[in-house]
Structure formats: C-alpha cells, structure tokens
Amino acid sequence: MADIATKIVTQNFGNEAAKSIVEYERLGGYAALRKALATDRGAIIDEVKKSSLRGRGGAGFSTGLKWTFIPKEAKSSYLVINADEGEPGTFKDRALLAWDPHLLIEGALIAAYAIRASHIFIYIRGEFVREHSIFARAVEEAYAKGYLGVRILGSEFSCEFVVHRGAGAYICGEETALLNSLEGKRGWPRLKPPFPAVKGLFGQPTIVNNVETLMNVPWIATHGGDAFAALGVPKNGGLRLLCVSGHVDKPGIYELPMGVSLLEVIEKHCGGVRGGRKLKGCIPGGSSMPILTAEECDVAVDFDTLMTSEKIRPVESKPGEIFHFGGRPLRTMGGSGGVIVFDETTDMVAVCARIMRFYAHESCGQCTPCREGTDWLARITTRMAEGNGRPGDVDLCESVACNIAGNTICPLGDAAAWPMMAFLTKYRPEFAAKIRTAA
Amino acid sequence: MPLVFSTEAKQKLRETVARYPSAMAATLPALHLAQAEFGHVSDEAIEAVASELGLSPAHVYGVATFYTMYNKRPVGTYHVQVCTNVSCMLDGGYDCLRVAQAAASVAPETFTVSEVECLASCGTAVCVQVNDDYHEQMNVQRLEALLGELGRRG
Numbered sequence: 001m002a003d004i005a006t007k008i009v010t011q012n013f014g015n016e017a018a019k020s021i022v023e024y025e026r027l028g029g030y031a032a033l034r035k036a037l038a039t040d041r042g043a044i045i046d047e048v049k050k051s052s053l054r055g056r057g058g059a060g061f062s063t064g065l066k067w068t069f070i071p072k073e074a075k076s077s078y079l080v081i082n083a084d085e086g087e088p089g090t091f092k093d094r095a096l097l098a099w100d101p102h103l104l105i106e107g108a109l110i111a112a113y114a115i116r117a118s119h120i121f122i123y124i125r126g127e128f129v130r131e132h133s134i135f136a137r138a139v140e141e142a143y144a145k146g147y148l149g150v151r152i153l154g155s156e157f158s159c160e161f162v163v164h165r166g167a168g169a170y171i172c173g174e175e176t177a178l179l180n181s182l183e184g185k186r187g188w189p190r191l192k193p194p195f196p197a198v199k200g201l202f203g204q205p206t207i208v209n210n211v212e213t214l215m216n217v218p219w220i221a222t223h224g225g226d227a228f229a230a231l232g233v234p235k236n237g238g239l240r241l242l243c244v245s246g247h248v249d250k251p252g253i254y255e256l257p258m259g260v261s262l263l264e265v266i267e268k269h270c271g272g273v274r275g276g277r278k279l280k281g282c283i284p285g286g287s288s289m290p291i292l293t294a295e296e297c298d299v300a301v302d303f304d305t306l307m308t309s310e311k312i313r314p315v316e317s318k319p320g321e322i323f324h325f326g327g328r329p330l331r332t333m334g335g336s337g338g339v340i341v342f343d344e345t346t347d348m349v350a351v352c353a354r355i356m357r358f359y360a361h362e363s364c365g366q367c368t369p370c371r372e373g374t375d376w377l378a379r380i381t382t383r384m385a386e387g388n389g390r391p392g393d394v395d396l397c398e399s400v401a402c403n404i405a406g407n408t409i410c411p412l413g414d415a416a417a418w419p420m421m422a423f424l425t426k427y428r429p430e431f432a433a434k435i436r437t438a439a
Numbered sequence: 440m441p442l443v444f445s446t447e448a449k450q451k452l453r454e455t456v457a458r459y460p461s462a463m464a465a466t467l468p469a470l471h472l473a474q475a476e477f478g479h480v481s482d483e484a485i486e487a488v489a490s491e492l493g494l495s496p497a498h499v500y501g502v503a504t505f506y507t508m509y510n511k512r513p514v515g516t517y518h519v520q521v522c523t524n525v526s527c528m529l530d531g532g533y534d535c536l537r538v539a540q541a542a543a544s545v546a547p548e549t550f551t552v553s554e555v556e557c558l559a560s561c562g563t564a565v566c567v568q569v570n571d572d573y574h575e576q577m578n579v580q581r582l583e584a585l586l587g588e589l590g591r592r593g
C-alpha cells in the first residue's frame with residue numbers, strides 16, 4: 001500500500017498557477033501524452049488493465065477492460081467524460097475540474113488515443129458555472145498549443161474536444177441518460193444492451209468514464225500499471241478520493257490508498273467526530289449505498305472489501321431474510337467515495353426520509369416501480385420522521401423497496417431501495433419508535 | 440409576441456450547432472442561451488429555440504421541462520438555491536431555507552427561493568447557490584448577512 005503522502009489527482013490542489021498550461025507543462029505536464037503517442041495502443045490498454053484502475057464514478061468497473069469493449073472493427077469511437085457529479089455526499093469532481101483541468105485533458109487524450117476516439121465530450125453539471133469556465137479556458141489553451149485538434153503533436157492522432165453543460169438532473173449522471181442528454185433529449189436512461197461501447201453517443205461506440213478515473217491515467221502511462229497497482233490492494237489499484245462530510249471535525253477531500261480503513265479516515269485524517277461525540281454510523285459511498293453502523297466502519301475502503309467483508313452485516317429485505325445482489329449478500333459498496341458521517345445525536349429516520357425524497361425527486365419516471373415506489377417511500381418515511389408513522393409503515397417501506405429493487409431500467413431504483421432496506425436492517429427500532437399508536 | 444434571438448446569440452448558436460453531428464444536440468445549450476437572453480424559458484422562448492434549430496416545439500418543450508435549471512417562470516433578481524440534502528441538512532440546511540424564504544416573502548421581486556438537491560459542496564455545508572455563484576459554509580447568520588447585502592444592492 002502507498003505511503004499516505006503520495007498524491008496523484010490532488011497534487012495540484014491549492015496551486016492556483018497549475019491551472020494555466022504554462023505552469024502545468026513546467027511541472028512535467030503533457031509528458032505522459034507524448035510518451036503515450038509514441039506507444040502502441042494495445043500496450044497502453046494493457047498497462048491500464050495491469051494497474052487495476054477501477055471506475056471512480058460509482059460502479060468500480062475495471063477501466064482497462066471497459067476500453068477493450070470497443071468493437072475491433074470500429075474505425076472510430078467517442079470518449080465521454082462524466083462530470084455530472086450529483087450523488088449526495090460527493091464533491092470531488094467539481095474540485096478536480098477547477099484545480100487541475102489539464103490533468104483531466106491529458107488523461108482523456110491518452111484514453112482517447114487508446115480507444116481511437118475522434119472526439120472527446122465532457123458533460124459538466126449545469127450548476128458548475130465557475131468550473132465550466134475554468135475548464136473551457138483550459139481546453140482553449142490545449143488547442144492553442146497543439147494538444148488538441150488535427151495531428152496532435154505531429155502524430156497521426158487527431159481529436160476534437162467538445163465541452164457540454166448539463167441543465168440540472170441527477171439522473172444524467174447515469175451513463176445512458178447522459179448520452180441522451182448530450183444528444184439534446186430528455187435524460188432518460190436507455191435499456192442495455194446495447195452497451196455504449198457498442199452503440200453509444202449518436203449511435204457510435206462510446207466509452208464513458210468519470211473525471212477522477214481519467215485523471216489517474218497519465219500517472220499510469222508514466223509509471224506503469226504495476227506501480228499503480230502497488231499503491232493499492234489486490235484488484236483495487238491506486239489511491240482514491242474520499243469526500244468526507246457530516247459530523248467530522250475536518251470534512252474535506254482526502255486522497256488515500258485503496259486499502260485504508262474507513263474508521264482511520266474518520267478518526268485520524270478527519271480529526272474524529274465533531275465535538276467529541278460518538279460515531280453512530282456512516283454512508284461509505286454516496287447516498288445510494290447501504291449505511292454502516294459504527295461497529296462496521298473498521299473496514300478497508302476498497303471496492304471488494306466493502307462488498308464482501310464479514311464485518312459488515314448483510315442488508316435484509318425483511319427481518320431474517322438476507323437480500324442478495326449479484327449472487328451474494330448485499331453488504332455495501334464503495335460507490336462514488338462520498339462518506340457521510342453521523343454522530344450519536346443523529347435522527348436516522350430524518351436522514352433516511354431526506355434520502356428518499358431525493359430519489360423521488362430525481363426518478364425520471366420511465367419505470368412504474370421506480371416512479372411510484374420512490375414517491376411512496378418519500379411520503380411514508382417523511383411522515384414517520386415527523387412522528388406521524390402509521391401502524392404497518394415499517395413493513396410497507398420494506399415491501400415497496402423490495403418491489404423496486406431489480407425491477408427497473410437503470411440502477412436509480414436500486415439506489416433508493418438499497419438504502420431503505422439498509423436503514424431498516426441497521427436502525428429498525430428507531431423507525432418503529434416513530435409509529436403513532438392509537439391516540 | 441414572438442421572441443427573437445439577438446444577432447450575437449444567433450451567431451453563438453450557429454457555432455454551437457457546428458460542434459455536434461446533429462442540430463438536436465444543441466437543444467440544451469440553446470435553452471441556456473434562451474434563458475440568458477430572455478430571463479426565463481417561456482413558451483415563446485421555446486418557440487424561438489425550436490425555430491432556430493429546426494426542431495419541433497414539442498421536443499424543445501419536453502426537454503425544457505425535464506431539467507430543473509430552466510426556469511419556466513420569471514425569477515427575482517437573485518435566485519437563492521438552498522441545498523437541504525443530507526450533509527447540508529446536518530449542518531442547518533433547513534434553517535437556511537427558512538431564512539431565505541423569510542427574505543423572499545418581504546422582497547419577492549428581489550429574491551426567488553428554491554430548495555435544491557446536493558450541489559457537490561457537502562464538505563463545506565451549508566451550500567447556497569445564488570444565481571451562478573456558490574456560497575459555502577453558510578449558516579443562519581452568514582446567510583442573513585449575505586441576503587441583507589444583496590437586498591441593499593437590489
């Protein structure tokens with residue numbers, strides 16, 4: 001595991017000057033791109049595979065493997081950068097765009113070269129007005145210096161860069177909704193298959209990657225896949241950004257090795273729970289991911305440990321009945337790296353209700369179980385939070401959540417159902433206490 | 440009365456369309472432009488976007504109503520958007536929302552208030568976006584001061 005002083009994507013945080021291309025180059029920037037352009041495409045993909053870099057947007061899928069899904073016969077493809085950051089508790093991509101735009105452009109260019117992309121599109125969340133203007137300026141600088149456009153740095157490789165703004169819709173972070181939105185449509189997720197790598201943006205083979213994912217690519221191109229893998233733990237290469245918010249002394253963005261313990265992050269790096277209070281629980285990967293109790297927080301934050309550690313009690317669909325996902329008990333997941341910490345005074349019913357209102361608001365409405373189910377969950381948990389729960393409400397939440405899970409076009413349905421089930425699995429008595437018994 | 444884009448806006452729109460393989464792909468940028476030009480996205484603004492891009496008004500309407508950032512109704516000088524999602528809620532997001540609503544009830548022309556979802560600023564809660572600008576680490580006192588200042592500026 002890496003020394004905790006090692007930084008990759010946050011190394012220029014706090015350095016105002018590094019936003020300009022001149023300073024970025026002076027610090028060694030765009031050397032990785034030069035090296036990549038002189039390397040065989042297949043060799044780059046092999047290094048990224050070896051690095052065991054996994055997607056930082058939420059699903060944790062192997063980046064190198066994803067790149068190989070572009071059909072061999074495809075003459076060209078598109079690379080889409082997902083900068084729609086909207087998962088509650090997550091605030092890294094906004095900072096990355098503003099602090100180190102050229103690292104993202106460089107990483108995206110290496111990826112685009114590897115997959116023969118003719119265009120890179122970035123989808124920037126609409127609210128990020130300031131970040132959009134910083135990033136758009138960086139793209140202009142990169143064009144002016146010949147890093148973008150026709151025959152980049154005198155090579156055979158040409159690539160255009162299009163900066164696109166969203167307009168306010170969490171669902172557009174989901175990759176197929178994002179593609180529809182980029183095409184100028186409502187952000188409705190598409191049925192898969194076909195997967196974007198085969199038929200994506202404007203019908204072309206398309207790879208969608210998260211901002212943080214791509215910003216690790218120049219380091220891999222420079223130092224090699226093995227070196228990156230060695231920074232983390234097996235199958236989970238490198239460092240990852242944890243966005244810590246809620247009841248900690250020092251909330252913020254922490255770039256730490258993959259195997260670090262969640263409890264250590266809270267107690268050591270973030271200065272512990274605020275005001276000397278006790279830890280009650282934490283959400284490890286954005287609001288879509290099942291919550292952990294204080295006792296369960298002493299686990300490594302890598303994708304596999306959070307999914308499989310026996311220290312984490314499996315989520316139940318009803319008392320005593322373990323809920324399975326992907327052939328194994330659902331525990332939790334690393335998701336987007338958004339860590340929300342709760343102290344002992346937290347009203348978990350109020351937190352759960354707020355999360356349910358979020359999903360009800362953001363459901364795109366295409367699937368009945370999601371549209372109706374999230375609305376029900378929001379209404380029932382909110383009345384419980386207000387102390388007006390009715391007899392049977394706890395069981396009703398459970399059955400509504402079960403009807404959503406696995407029955408929808410996109411994972412937003414699960415993203416509402418899983419936390420609901422997890423809150424009930426871990427904090428059921430608190431919910432039961434909100435039921436108003438006969439007056 | 441039908442709305443017409445300014446010459447500069449039309450030029451900008453043509454440049455935007457040229458970057459995409461289809462005119463439809465310029466729907467979102469065109470609606471952003473319309474909001475900037477006309478203040479909000481009225482039915483007339485939707486017609487203007489549709490005719491500029493050669494798309495059906497129904498398509499543009501469907502898109503304009505799907506996304507939260509397009510204001511279908513006029514907003515005050517300052518659109519105060521308070522995040523009340525979990526991290527902000529833990530730090531007083533709802534108290535901030537009440538402060539903003541109180542300010543708007545006194546000066547509705549100046550302030551329009553919306554409760555919004557996570558603004559990706561959870562480490563510096565409470566986050567309040569006023570028009571394009573983020574204001575972080577807000578609390579009741581700081582927000583009252585900010586709105587007081589904006590109110591005086593008008």
Ligand SMILES: Cc1cc2nc3c(=O)[nH]c(=O)nc-3n(C[C@H](O)[C@H](O)[C@H](O)COP(=O)(O)O)c2cc1C
Pocket residue numbers: 054055056057058059060061063082083084085086087170171172173174175176208209210211213214410411412415
């Ligand atoms: C409802 C929903 C919202 C999502 N939001 C985001 C997002 O804001 N940013 C992001 O990178 N990925 C988001 N994702 C994941 C993307 O669908 C996709 O997996 C990811 O962008 C792929 O990039 P990666 O492999 O580099 O992680 C979301 C997924 C779902 C289901």
Ligand code: SF4
Pocket residue numbers: 171188189362363364365366367368370371408409410411412413
């Ligand atoms: S699961 Fe929900 S958000 Fe996803 S496509 Fe269905 S209705 Fe839309």
Ligand code: FES
Pocket residue numbers: 088089090522523524525526527528556557558559560561564566
């Ligand atoms: S919860 Fe308010 S900015 Fe994320």
